[in-house]
Each structure stands twice: as C-alpha cells, then as structure tokens.
Amino acid sequence: MTRPFDENYWTNRYHEKLTGWDIGFVSPPIKQYLDQISEKSKTILIPGAGNAYEAAYAYEIGFKNIHILDFSRIPIGKFLNRHPEFPSSQAHVEDFFSHQGNYDLILEQTFFCALHPSLRQSYVEKTHSLLKKGGKLAGVLFDYYFPSDGPPFGGDRASYLHYFEKSFEVVTMQPCYNSIPERTGMELFFVVKKIR
Ligand SMILES: C[S@@+](CC[C@H](N)C(=O)[O-])C[C@H]1O[C@@H](n2cnc3c(N)ncnc32)[C@H](O)[C@@H]1O
Structure with missing residues (x-):
C-alpha cells in the first residue's frame, strides 16, 4: 500500500539535512519517564526513532x-x-506498519506527528497489536495545530482521545511540564495502557 510521506520522502529529508525535529539529545519527558522505571528487563520499542537519542540513553541506564x-x-x-x-x-530498518513484535513499552517522540492524519487509527491499532497485555505506549504528542501543512501534523487532547480511548485505557494525557524550551506549552505527555 502506498502511503503519503514514504521512505523516500524521509530519506531525502535526512540527505538534505532538513531535520528540524531532531533535538540532538534525549527528550526530557522521555528521560524522566525512563528514569522512574526500575524493571530494566522491559522490552521497549521506539518506532520512527530517527537518531534515537532516547534509545542510547535507555541502553546506557540498563x-x-x-x-x-x-x-x-x-x-x-x-x-x-x-x-x-x-x-x-x-x-530495525522497516516500515512500522509491517513490524512484528511483542513489547512491554512503546515510546513516542515525534513519530505520530510525522504520519499523515489518515494513518492515526492505524497507528493506534498497530501500537496496540505490538504491545503485550498490560503494556504501555508513552511519550509526547503535540498540543498544537501547525499553521502550515505537515509533517508535522498537530492536534489536541480531544482529537487524540478520540483515537486512543477506543483501544487503550488512558492513564494520563496532560500538558507536558518538562518539554524543551522550543516546545513549551505545545506538548502533551501521555501514557496509555493495553488492557484487552
Ligand atoms: C519527525 S522524524 C522523528 C525522528 C525521531 N523520533 C526524533 O524525534 O528525532 C520521523 C521519523 O519517522 C520515520 N518514519 C516515518 N514513517 C515511518 C514508517 N511508516 N515506518 C518507519 N519509520 C517511519 C522517518 O523516517 C523519520 O525518521
């Protein structure tokens, strides 16, 4: 199936160094979330990981x-x-929607907003299918509608709940208090749990 914003689109952005999303270090809300998890054996996936600073940090702390x-x-x-x-x-060099796995935790950092909004329901279904029962999807979502066409594609709490509540228990989805300065007031921190 052909999707908008395919691998060529993103690879060209990397070639042309048009990577404004790349903050260059572990995202503070995700760092803080990882810091409070004591069980280091958890199986974690970061989809649309890009330069994956969050993975480097997680690996480093165990x-x-x-x-x-x-x-x-x-x-x-x-x-x-x-x-x-x-x-x-x-x-994994692979399309997220083709990936197979069974994870305790999936981390979200500017992947959801990179997908065309027509894929939001598929993202929710795919993350749900990749999680074990009791597993969680956690991270940040933009609480902001961008003035120009995306990516990034923005949204707000109500628009996200519309998708996530169908499949997950929403543990939290609140304004993010530890965003990077450039994104202050523009992000939600969220955790949703697979309960069935
Ligand atoms: C906006 S970037 C974010 C990268 C990273 N999470 C960060 O915050 O720096 C989106 C990333 O998702 C990847 N991507 C987009 N659609 C994808 C898909 N269907 N499967 C796998 N990766 C995808 C792109 O190649 C790109 O690296």
Missing part, C-alpha cells in the same frame, strides 16, 4: 531489551556507528 525502528536506513546506520555496543539485531 534497558538492554530496547529496539529502534525507522524505515530510513540513514539514521539507523548512523546510530549503529555511534553506538557499536548496541545490538544490530535490535535496530
């Missing part, structure tokens, strides 16, 4: 079962060059 996924080979290749200790078997 989460060895962390997987990164991106359909562009460029950021994944660079990540593996920067982190030769990271198992290449846990770095």
Whole structure:
C-alpha cells in the first residue's frame, strides 16, 4: 500500500539535512519517564526513532531489551556507528506498519506527528497489536495545530482521545511540564495502557 510521506520522502529529508525535529539529545519527558522505571528487563520499542537519542540513553541506564525502528536506513546506520555496543539485531530498518513484535513499552517522540492524519487509527491499532497485555505506549504528542501543512501534523487532547480511548485505557494525557524550551506549552505527555 502506498502511503503519503514514504521512505523516500524521509530519506531525502535526512540527505538534505532538513531535520528540524531532531533535538540532538534525549527528550526530557522521555528521560524522566525512563528514569522512574526500575524493571530494566522491559522490552521497549521506539518506532520512527530517527537518531534515537532516547534509545542510547535507555541502553546506557540498563534497558538492554530496547529496539529502534525507522524505515530510513540513514539514521539507523548512523546510530549503529555511534553506538557499536548496541545490538544490530535490535535496530530495525522497516516500515512500522509491517513490524512484528511483542513489547512491554512503546515510546513516542515525534513519530505520530510525522504520519499523515489518515494513518492515526492505524497507528493506534498497530501500537496496540505490538504491545503485550498490560503494556504501555508513552511519550509526547503535540498540543498544537501547525499553521502550515505537515509533517508535522498537530492536534489536541480531544482529537487524540478520540483515537486512543477506543483501544487503550488512558492513564494520563496532560500538558507536558518538562518539554524543551522550543516546545513549551505545545506538548502533551501521555501514557496509555493495553488492557484487552
Ligand atoms: C519527525 S522524524 C522523528 C525522528 C525521531 N523520533 C526524533 O524525534 O528525532 C520521523 C521519523 O519517522 C520515520 N518514519 C516515518 N514513517 C515511518 C514508517 N511508516 N515506518 C518507519 N519509520 C517511519 C522517518 O523516517 C523519520 O525518521
């Protein structure tokens, strides 16, 4: 199935260095979320991981079962060059919607907003299918509608609840208090749980 904003689109953005989404370090809300998880054996996926600073951080603090996924080979290749200790078997160059796995936790950082809004229901269904029962999807979503056409594609709490509440228990979805300065007031931190 052909989708808007395919692998070529994103790979070109990496080639042309048009990567304004890339903050260059672990996202503070995700860092803080990871810091409070004591069970380091959890199996974690970061889809649309890009340069995957969150994965590098998680691995460094002891989460060895962390997987990164991106359909562009460029950021994944660079990540593996920067982190030769990271198992290449846990770095997937693959379309998210084709990925198979069974995770305790999926982390969201500017992947949802990169997808055309027509894929939001599919994202919710796919994340749900990739999680174990009791597993969680956590991270940040834009609480902002961008003035120009995306990506990024924005939204607000009500528009996200419309999708997530159908499949998940919403543990929290609140204004994010520890966003990077450039995104202050523009993000929601959320955790949703697979209960069935
Ligand atoms: C806006 S970037 C975010 C990258 C990273 N999460 C960050 O915050 O720096 C979106 C990423 O998702 C990837 N991507 C988009 N659609 C995808 C899909 N269907 N399957 C896998 N990766 C995808 C792109 O290649 C790109 O690296």
